[in-house]
Amino acid sequence: MTLLSARRALRYRIARALALIFISWSLIELHFIQQRIREAGSIQRDKPARKERIYIASVNWNNEQVLRSHWNKALYTLVSELGAENVFVSIYESGSYDNTKGALRELDWQLDKLGIPRNITLSPVTHQDEIAAPAKGEGWITTPKGNTQLRRIPYLARIRNLSLLPLQDLARKGITFDKILFLNDVVFTPGDVFELLDTNKGDYGAACSLDFSKPPHYYDTFALRDSKGHEAIMQTWPYFSSQASRSAMKHMAPVPVTSCWNGMVAMPAKPFIDHPPLRFRGIPDSLAQRHLEGSECCLIHADNPLSTEKGVFLNPLVRVGYNGAAYAAVHPIMDWLSAWRVFQGVWTNRLRRLGDTSWLKAKTIRRRIDRWEALDTKHREDGQICIIDEMQILHRYGWIHV
Numbered sequence: 001m002t003l004l005s006a007r008r009a010l011r012y013r014i015a016r017a018l019a020l021i022f023i024s025w026s027l028i029e030l031h032f033i034q035q036r037i038r039e040a041g042s043i044q045r046d047k048p049a050r051k052e053r054i055y056i057a058s059v060n061w062n063n064e065q066v067l068r069s070h071w072n073k074a075l076y077t078l079v080s081e082l083g084a085e086n087v088f089v090s091i092y093e094s095g096s097y098d099n100t101k102g103a104l105r106e107l108d109w110q111l112d113k114l115g116i117p118r119n120i121t122l123s124p125v126t127h128q129d130e131i132a133a134p135a136k137g138e139g140w141i142t143t144p145k146g147n148t149q150l151r152r153i154p155y156l157a158r159i160r161n162l163s164l165l166p167l168q169d170l171a172r173k174g175i176t177f178d179k180i181l182f183l184n185d186v187v188f189t190p191g192d193v194f195e196l197l198d199t200n201k202g203d204y205g206a207a208c209s210l211d212f213s214k215p216p217h218y219y220d221t222f223a224l225r226d227s228k229g230h231e232a233i234m235q236t237w238p239y240f241s242s243q244a245s246r247s248a249m250k251h252m253a254p255v256p257v258t259s260c261w262n263g264m265v266a267m268p269a270k271p272f273i274d275h276p277p278l279r280f281r282g283i284p285d286s287l288a289q290r291h292l293e294g295s296e297c298c299l300i301h302a303d304n305p306l307s308t309e310k311g312v313f314l315n316p317l318v319r320v321g322y323n324g325a326a327y328a329a330v331h332p333i334m335d336w337l338s339a340w341r342v343f344q345g346v347w348t349n350r351l352r353r354l355g356d357t358s359w360l361k362a363k364t365i366r367r368r369i370d371r372w373e374a375l376d377t378k379h380r381e382d383g384q385i386c387i388i389d390e391m392q393i394l395h396r397y398g399w400i401h402v
C-alpha cells in the first residue's frame with residue numbers, strides 16, 4: 001500500500017466515524033425532544049387552575065372577519081366559564097373601515113345576556129382623522145423627506161392605555177383584579193387561556209402565547225426578546241439564540257424571555273393600579289427622530305418591576321393563530337413539530353448561532369442611543385432591548401416604514 005492510499009483510507013475511516021457520531025447524536029437528541037413534545041402536548045386544560053379575577057383588555061381595528069368567525073364565540077365561552085363575578089371585559093375599537101363595530105355590538109348584546117360587566121367603546125376616530133389633526137404635542141416626528149408625521153407606536157400606546165381606563169375607574173371604587181389578560185384578534189380556545197394563566201403555576205410578571213399567521217413561522221417579531229434581550233435568531237422553532245430560552249423551548253417548558261407579546265398576554269394587575277401606574281408608551285420622540293423605534297408591547301415589560309422580580313415567560317403549550325387555518329396548523333402539537341422539523345430546527349439554530357452577526361446591528365443602535373443620551377441628562381431609555389433600526393408612521397390604512 002502506498003503512503004497516499006493509506007492516508008486516503010484513514011481519511012475515509014475518520015469521515016465515516018464522524019458521520020456515525022453525527023447520525024447517532026441526532027437520533028438520540030431527536031428521540032428525547034420528541035418524547036418531551038409528546039408528553040407536553042397530551043395535557044389539556046378545561047378549567048382555570050385557580051380562582052382569580054380577570055380583567056380582559058382588547059383593542060380592535062378592522063378585524064370584523066375573525067371576530068365573526070372565531071373571536072366573539074371564543075370570548076363568550078371563556079367569560080361564561082370564568083363566571084360573570086370573576087371578569088370584566090374592556091374593548092376599545094377605533095375607526096375601523098369595515099363593520100368591526102357591528103360585530104362588537106353583537107358581542108355586547110350576547111355578553112349582556114350573561115350579565116358580564118364590561119366597557120365596549122366604539123370610537124369613530126379613524127387613522128385618517130388622527131393624521132389630519134394638527135401636529136401638536138407628543139408623538140410626531142420629522143421624516144427624512146422633511147414632513148411632520150404621526151408616529152405609530154405612541155398612537156398604539158394611547159389606544160392601549162384607553163383600554164385600561166375602566167381598570168383605574170373600578171380600582172377607585174374598590175373593585176380589583178388579580179390578572180389582566182390582553183387579547184389580540186386571534187383564534188383561541190378557553191383552554192388556551194386557562195393554560196396561559198397557569199404558566200409557571202400562575203407566578204409571573206407576564207406570560208405570553210406563541211402566535212402564528214403563516215405557520216411554521218411565528219408572527220410578532222417586534223416584541224419578542226430572548227432571556228438575554230436578543231431578537232429571535234430564526235422565525236421557526238426553536239427560535240432563540242440564548243441558552244436558557246432555547247433549552248426551555250426544547251423541553252416545552254415556560255421559556256424565560258425579557259419581552260413577548262405574541263397573541264395573548266397575562267400579567268398581574270397590580271402594577272397597573274400602582275402609583276404611578278404602569279402604562280404603555282413609546283420611546284421619546286427625540287430618540288425616535290434618530291431612526292429608532294421600539295414596540296409599546298416590549299417597553300411595557302422593560303418598565304414593569306415584576307419582569308425582573310418574577311420573570312417573563314413564553315408558554316409554548318399555548319399557540320394561537322390569526323386565522324383558523326394558522327391555528328389548525330399548530331394543533332395538535334405533533335403536527336406542528338414533526339421529527340423532520342425538529343431536526344431541521346435544531347441544526348439551523350446551531351449554524352445560525354455560529355454565523356451570528358446581529359451584534360453588529362446592535363452596536364449601530366447602541367451608538368445612536370449613546371449620542372442621544374449624551375445630549376441631555378434627562379435623556380434616558382430603560383427599554384433598550386426593545387429598540388430597532390426603524391421609523392414607523394401612521395397611515396390612513398395602517399402604517400408604513402420610512
Ligand SMILES: *[C@@H]1O[C@H](CO)[C@@H](O)[C@H](O)[C@H]1NC(C)=O
Pocket residue numbers: 154155157158159161279280281282
Ligand atoms: C398612557 O396612559 C397614561 C395614564 O393614563 C397617560 O398619562 C399617558 O400619557 C399615556 N401614554 C400615551 C403614549 O398615550
Ligand SMILES: *[C@@H]1O[C@H](CO)[C@@H](O)[C@H](O)[C@H]1NC(C)=O
Pocket residue numbers: 092119120121162163164165166169
Ligand atoms: C369606557 O371606557 C372609555 C374609554 O376607555 C371611557 O372614556 C368611558 O368613560 C368608559 N365608560 C364607562 C361607562 O365607564
